[in-house]
Amino acid sequence: MAEYHDPSLGGFDWAEILTTVRRRLSFHLRGWESADIEDVTQDVLLSLVRFLERSGAPVSMEGLVAVIARRAAVSSMRTRSRRPPTQPVLEEHAVTLDDSTRRELLAIEEAVEARAFLILEYFRMHQAPCVELAEARAAGVDFKQLAGTTGQSHVALLQRWSRCMKRLRDAIGRGEFPWNRPGGEA
Amino acid sequence: MNESYRDQHARFPALLSDYLLDVLDEQQCALIEAHARECGACGTLLAQARARRTDWWDGSGHATVRLLSAWASKPESLAASDRALVERHLERCEECREDARVLGGHAAANAAPAREGAPAPANHNAGLVWAFAGGLAAVLLVFVFMNPPRAPESGVAVQPEVRQPSESVTPPAGAPRAPIAQAPSAEPVAVAMAPVSLDGALRGAQGSTKAARVDLPSGATIVPFTLPALFLDGSTKVVTELRDANGGVLWRDEMPAASALAPAGIRIPAERLRAGTLVLRVAWIDETTGAESREYALEVSKQH
Numbered sequence: 001m002a003e004y005h006d007p008s009l010g011g012f013d014w015a016e017i018l019t020t021v022r023r024r025l026s027f028h029l030r031g032w033e034s035a036d037i038e039d040v041t042q043d044v045l046l047s048l049v050r051f052l053e054r055s056g057a058p059v060s061m062e063g064l065v066a067v068i069a070r071r072a073a074v075s076s077m078r079t080r081s082r083r084p085p086t087q088p089v090l091e092e093h094a095v096t097l098d099d100s101t102r103r104e105l106l107a108i109e110e111a112v113e114a115r116a117f118l119i120l121e122y123f124r125m126h127q128a129p130c131v132e133l134a135e136a137r138a139a140g141v142d143f144k145q146l147a148g149t150t151g152q153s154h155v156a157l158l159q160r161w162s163r164c165m166k167r168l169r170d171a172i173g174r175g176e177f178p179w180n181r182p183g184g185e186a
Numbered sequence: 187m188n189e190s191y192r193d194q195h196a197r198f199p200a201l202l203s204d205y206l207l208d209v210l211d212e213q214q215c216a217l218i219e220a221h222a223r224e225c226g227a228c229g230t231l232l233a234q235a236r237a238r239r240t241d242w243w244d245g246s247g248h249a250t251v252r253l254l255s256a257w258a259s260k261p262e263s264l265a266a267s268d269r270a271l272v273e274r275h276l277e278r279c280e281e282c283r284e285d286a287r288v289l290g291g292h293a294a295a296n297a298a299p300a301r302e303g304a305p306a307p308a309n310h311n312a313g314l315v316w317a318f319a320g321g322l323a324a325v326l327l328v329f330v331f332m333n334p335p336r337a338p339e340s341g342v343a344v345q346p347e348v349r350q351p352s353e354s355v356t357p358p359a360g361a362p363r364a365p366i367a368q369a370p371s372a373e374p375v376a377v378a379m380a381p382v383s384l385d386g387a388l389r390g391a392q393g394s395t396k397a398a399r400v401d402l403p404s405g406a407t408i409v410p411f412t413l414p415a416l417f418l419d420g421s422t423k424v425v426t427e428l429r430d431a432n433g434g435v436l437w438r439d440e441m442p443a444a445s446a447l448a449p450a451g452i453r454i455p456a457e458r459l460r461a462g463t464l465v466l467r468v469a470w471i472d473e474t475t476g477a478e479s480r481e482y483a484l485e486v487s488k489q490h
Contacts, residue, residue, distance in 0.1 A: 051255075055252055055255065059258070059259040059289065059290055060288070060290070060414060062414065062416070063288040063291055063414075063415035064289060066415065068251060071251065078244060082239075105231075105235060107199070108203055109238075110250060110252075111200075111202075111203035112207060113246060114253070115203050116207055116242075116247055117247060117249055117253075121274065121275060125274075134247070137243035138244070138246045139244075140244040166211075
């Protein structure tokens, strides 16, 4: 585990937090290799550090650990389930990520989560025809599958998605949408 | 676009999230991809992002932890529009409601929009007020008509095997209520107590540094407690025990974690509490680590 010297991170028993995170992830990711659990553990710890650096101490550290660990576990399970079983692991991907790379990727992940949340809520409020498509994508259903289950044309769905994104860009351009203010990046 | 390499490099991380979600138009996408080919660091970042997830939309759509945490603990720190955004989302999203409850150490639970499709409160404070008023009304109804207070049996400890199921406190839905005429009219009106929060009262190996204060008003029949957040499966059985300073069991109950972790989820008959220092022990079985427990110190005083 990396050592952090930021004074804002003092006051917490990181050894106990590490133990709690490992225990929670072992519970959520039952049957996983310990190295894989350790990988997710590092992500959870860095997410905690990022949270504390940006938002300060939470109301409940135990609650924060629980929520971040659960979300990380769900995300890891989802990612693993989407990987084709025959897909080989490329060498560059098998290399253990260092902390700075992890931090960069976590920052991207947080930005994506915040953006996707805003987009979905914007569609719900202003672009009802786009909600079905955004919800399908958020649920991991691609448009081909959606076309099959709803009896719509795959091409029509792709075109509709393209129009939805254009409307979103227009709304951002007109400043109708809180795209770049703090709440949007929360 | 006449953007320099340096500008593109500076904007790359910020634009990457938009790129991964298909928000950028074709021209912007082409610029991002061109820069990723030119710049080793940005190219690597893009490759690692693609390797991390094949579809970045997959699993998205929930409020972020920071936003939920801010809403649950300091809603006034959020802009009104962000607060409304979160509350609209919580009306639909059970998962985020649960996360907000855990993040807020239960503080958010009363304010969270109602579940099972019930209309959400108009605002954060109104939710709290209505939830509290509802709780008071329910407690009064239940204890005036269903559970007339019994005389305290001082010094009598409840045996561990004696269960006082929580279900006895609240009648099941649709159950016939006792006719008003049967209510003991001579009994004093029960006094409802505000829930006692156990946040910060955790009792460690060296003993508690801060006990939760319980000022028992005269006429109170039930003392409700709100546990700090514990991440448990809702169906896990939780055993709660009230013990005196010598370890004697004064009261014991067993209930699903979902009930125990609800605000005011632990409800102890007032007659079981003694003035002085008591311990509330909460125990459960964790699937990975086996038996686990927490102990909370209580400093009880009775008003006369």
